[in-house]
Amino acid sequence: MTTGLVWDELYMWHDTGTSAWVLPPGLTVQPLAHIESAEGKRRIKNLLEVSGLLEHLAVLKPRPATEEEVLRVHTKDYVDRIRRDSDALGGDAGELTPFGHGSYEIALLAAGGCITAVDAVLDEKVDNVYALVRPPGHHAERDLGRGFCIFANVSIAMQHARVARGLERVAVVDWDVHHGNGTEHAFYSDPSVLTISIHQDNNFPPASGAITDTGEAAGKGYNINIPLPAGSGVGAYVATFEQVVVPALRNFEPQLICIASGLDASAMDPLASMMMTSDGYRQLTRIMLDVAADVCRGRLIACHEGGYSPAYVPYCGLAIMEEMAGVRTGVDDPLLPLLSMMGGQPVQPHQQAVIDKAAKLAEGVKAKATR
Numbered sequence: 001m002t003t004g005l006v007w008d009e010l011y012m013w014h015d016t017g018t019s020a021w022v023l024p025p026g027l028t029v030q031p032l033a034h035i036e037s038a039e040g041k042r043r044i045k046n047l048l049e050v051s052g053l054l055e056h057l058a059v060l061k062p063r064p065a066t067e068e069e070v071l072r073v074h075t076k077d078y079v080d081r082i083r084r085d086s087d088a089l090g091g092d093a094g095e096l097t098p099f100g101h102g103s104y105e106i107a108l109l110a111a112g113g114c115i116t117a118v119d120a121v122l123d124e125k126v127d128n129v130y131a132l133v134r135p136p137g138h139h140a141e142r143d144l145g146r147g148f149c150i151f152a153n154v155s156i157a158m159q160h161a162r163v164a165r166g167l168e169r170v171a172v173v174d175w176d177v178h179h180g181n182g183t184e185h186a187f188y189s190d191p192s193v194l195t196i197s198i199h200q201d202n203n204f205p206p207a208s209g210a211i212t213d214t215g216e217a218a219g220k221g222y223n224i225n226i227p228l229p230a231g232s233g234v235g236a237y238v239a240t241f242e243q244v245v246v247p248a249l250r251n252f253e254p255q256l257i258c259i260a261s262g263l264d265a266s267a268m269d270p271l272a273s274m275m276m277t278s279d280g281y282r283q284l285t286r287i288m289l290d291v292a293a294d295v296c297r298g299r300l301i302a303c304h305e306g307g308y309s310p311a312y313v314p315y316c317g318l319a320i321m322e323e324m325a326g327v328r329t330g331v332d333d334p335l336l337p338l339l340s341m342m343g344g345q346p347v348q349p350h351q352q353a354v355i356d357k358a359a360k361l362a363e364g365v366k367a368k369a370t371r
């Protein structure tokens with residue numbers, strides 16, 4: 001098993017400036033670093049190195065996405081505006097998405113890193129890939145940056161798989177704790193891209209990600225939202241994957257599966273209220289590897305999204321990549337015993353009720369819609 005790691009130091013140089021986490025800088029609160037900083041992601045890379053896992057990974061150098069590739073998802077006006085602001089002193093891509101000088105080039109490299117991941121798997125250079133890219137992408141819409149996301153990395157990569165590589169069906173499984181609204185918007189009427197988002201009910205964006213939003217026109221039934229109640233733990237996540245995600249993927253028969261891999265459903269995250277653990281992510285990864293082996297010859301990529309506990313995300317990232325690579329480094333998550341014993345880790349009845357509703361949506365997915 002060879003696992004690729006897409007990484008570039010420039011990802012860490014995307015400058016979100018000061019604010020007070022997500023509050024705007026101003027005279028009401030003392031400025032502090034922005035919460036979407038390089039720290040969490042760099043610390044994942046550092047733990048890969050110190051644990052020794054990095055020696056087992058094939059490091060893949062990303063290329064920038066071309067303007068043509070970005071324009072498959074975004075408007076020209078939007079792309080031009082980001083470039084102009086980035087060439088000057090920086091700006092805000094829309095909503096809660098500050099960026100500094102040079103972030104345009106870095107955002108192109110993030111989208112291109114996800115394209116690099118797609119190509120590496122389709123060309124069988126590696127078995128699977130984790131793209132540790134930054135800035136994240138799943139909130140970015142056609143003409144609007146949102147939630148720290150400038151370009152829609154995963155959507156751009158899936159369009160590459162469809163348009164440039166000729167795949168008929170691809171699937172995105174978004175386990176970031178926030179709704180993958182950008183990916184939903186990009187493919188809402190497209191039955192060739194199955195989009196599944198597992199998120200905390202009505203967290204961010206507000207009023208986004210309802211279970212009743214299932215797609216439109218030809219894409220009806222090919223967008224599945226699973227808005228889990230706040231407080232959901234490992235039991236709820238594993239049940240969601242076993243009872244909704246896996247059946248939907250088996251029905252859809254994608255030729256490539258992409259995980260939008262936010263690590264902000266962890267019990268330690270300040271931007272959400274879920275209770276996932278590093279071992280929970282390991283279990284979800286195992287489930288995804290198994291279903292990918294069955295339906296698409298193991299073609300699985302993970303593209304990094306959010307994750308705002310710099311202390312804890314390294315353990316989650318390490319667990320995911322250990323599982324993908326089939327290697328255990330022996331580095332243990334020191335918080336795992338404590339987090340695993342927290343009340344509410346098993347699936348609760350009100351969580352199961354949501355999962356049962358979503359399971360009905362998974363039953364309606366058919367591969368033949370695109371044949």
Ligand SMILES: [Zn+2]
Nearest residue numbers: 176178262306
């Ligand atoms: Zn998130």
